Amino acid sequence: MCPYAPNTVIVPGWADVDADPPADLLDAVRAAHSAGARVASLCTGAFVLAATGLLDGKRATTHWAHTGTLAARHPRVSVDPDVLYVDNGTVLTSAGKAAALDLCLHLVRLDHGSSITNAVARRLVVPPHRDGGQAQFVTTPAPAPTENPLADLFPWVMRRLDQPLTVTDLARQARMSPRNLGRHFRSTTGTTPLRWLLTQRIRRAQELLELTDDGVDVIAAATGMGTATTLRRHFNRTVGVPPDAYRRTFRARTGPPSSR
Template identity: 80%
Template sequence: MTTVALAVSEGMLHFELSMATEVFGSAPDAVPGPWYDLETCGAAPVRVGRFLLEPDHGLDRLAAAHTVIVPGWADPDVTPPAQLVDAVRAAHAAGARVASLCTGAFVLAAAGLLDGARATTHWAHTRELAALYPRVEVDPDVLYVDNGRVLTSAGKAAAMDLCLHLVRLDRGSSVANAVARRLVVPPHREGGQAQFVSTPVTAPGRHPLAELLPWAVQRLDRPLTVEDLARQARMSSRNLGRHFRSVTGTTPLQWLLIQRIRRAQELLETTDRGIDTIAAATGLGSAATLRRHFHRVVGVPPDTYRRTFHAGAQGARPSRT
């Protein structure tokens, strides 16, 4: 029987802990034979939401586990307890497979397990992870990263993706599919975090592009060029580029492309318009061009995005405008 140890401590997110418990705590009826031996390991009782959790074992028990799972860390600004970090590091040194869920990646990074490796965490904390641990190659777009004996997942629901991936590695796809059916979740999701990330609109204020940006957003259906933008802003193209870097962090053309893609996402979510119509409405010209840029920026094709986020999928009647 494969032992899965949950490393628990104060400051732990209960949602990720619950998902790991659901996956590894009991086998689906359709799966014969023994299942995982799930243990909780911690230095002391910890509060999980409104409940007090009494760990099965101390943190030293992690070193005896086949798989160690570190649930989400509630406040990445707070350094994880040294005792937890040391125990996770010792478990990995003893041969355990170590996986983090959501912001649990900060514990793995503190233990040095992500140095020189690719990793991910919740998209809202990827920049913070990269800043605190510059030796980590942070990938903000994926649902999870498998480096063999060290695995990391993105936020919340992506923790389930990683847990099912671990089952798939251990027991095969049919067993992982059975677990997914029991939990009423997809056994594998397409794309990455990019499809869930909202790109904030540049805050209004007194900057050289304050009037230009809304003007451009209202004309996304037109083939705008850098020269068009510079002419409207009454500045040279070079000067425009400098201001765009300062205000938006990117180039005029890249900013325009992102606005067109975000507009396409809105239309896919709220209307039944065809891909050709949406391509024209967003200034991307053809369905092929929209599909190419959309897949590159969002991580999934427009049709997949619509199936996931269309208002009709939530029980609402979509617009046909």
């Protein structure tokens, strides 16, 4: 008997997707979930969660090479092959090993906010959030940083999020046509330049909401949104809650910034 009740249970990759997980493992995962634990699978660990029945009627994912097998073996699970991870609240699944990091960073963000997540991501030398799904990696791997024609563009944009950047501005800085820029963005990030830019503005707004007392209008200007109304509309659509509600939630968890 476990002497303590875990808050989160991580199910790592399952080595043999054709083998049934042992009954005692399935019972342990079910018991932890019933006791209130959040259960998350990494990569092929989704096969263990599916075998417990916890994914029945829910959306889930795993490594793209095994999504067909997962769907065939567990028809009650809605398998999505084109996402990095799926959050069902208390049951979460991720795609391959890199996507497992995406899911783990997502858990850190839920528990500790954007600032801590960004610090962890920097320590791991990975982005705190990736746009797009795993379909972008199925046939064409993402280029290595030294080969990526957008490698210099990303930090240039991040230093200018307060400015009204356009696709033309980004293309000019990258020394390519807007059409060529869009093609490289798709292959590298899985999304369009404008969608990626909006996501970075929202992430910066999250940081400012957590770490400062600035009003929404000030944050809107600092993130290139222009007006508080524009920021609220995009923030609510992307994050799912208004900026004020987000601040109340994460400032309560992380506390105000130190004055020392």
